[in-house]
């Protein structure tokens with residue numbers, strides 16, 4: 001009989017209702033090292049409890065960009081887990097412990113022992129500093145607000161550019177293998193994930209030409225996020241602020 005393989009990788013998709021944000025918890029179970037993507041301050045207690053229950057060592061709180069609709073949980077998580085470092089793109093304009101550039105990797109777990117590796121892919125357009133994170137081993141990409149399920153991030157503030165976003169999605173995301181799963185930072189329709197093929201085939205904005213995409217984005221007529229005035233200044237500190 002084949003020996004049972006021991007799971008090496010933990011993946012949890014978590015949801016915050018107020019801003020419809022997905023937070024992702026990833027861990028290397030051999031070392032118990034973990035990272036969290038796009039934590040929300042309102043759900044830090046829940047996430048911290050899960051991390052503690054599972055006996056994980058939180059190493060990184062990663063933000064895909066400076067969010068405008070909720071306050072990041074990075075700062076509160078750093079207080080609860082002193083070894084945790086905040087991570088964001090070097091193009092974000094936010095303060096953080098670690099800045100990542102296009103092409104760099106974030107790793108948890110030991111080299112040579114199937115660690116969890118995220119490749120950083122700069123996907124500007126929703127904001128200048130949007131970064132997507134690819135796990136090739138798990139055939140997944142965490143797209144932040146660049147690519148949403150059957151949609152994409154708005155481009156009408158925070159240095160948004162529809163032209164840049166179209167290029168980012170076509171060249172940095174739609175060039176991934178078709179079977180890679182797409183995990184966005186938000187969904188407003190109750191969907192959990194998609195795939196590169198599904199979005200290439202069915203995304204009503206991205207199946208259009210560049211000019212049509214720019215027209216669609218110019219006519220979204222979305223109201224500003226309710227929490228934008230407090231979220232932006234807080235998130236520019238990205239978990240670096242003191243006890244305020």
Ligand SMILES: N[C@@H](CCC(=O)N[C@@H](CSS)C(=O)NCC(=O)O)C(=O)O
Nearest residue numbers: 068069145151152153154222224225226
């Ligand atoms: N109603 C929400 C904000 C909804 C919104 O604007 N979402 C953003 C991502 S958060 S800045 C977006 O890009 N949406 C794209 C779309 O097509 O919906 C609130 O008040 O927080």
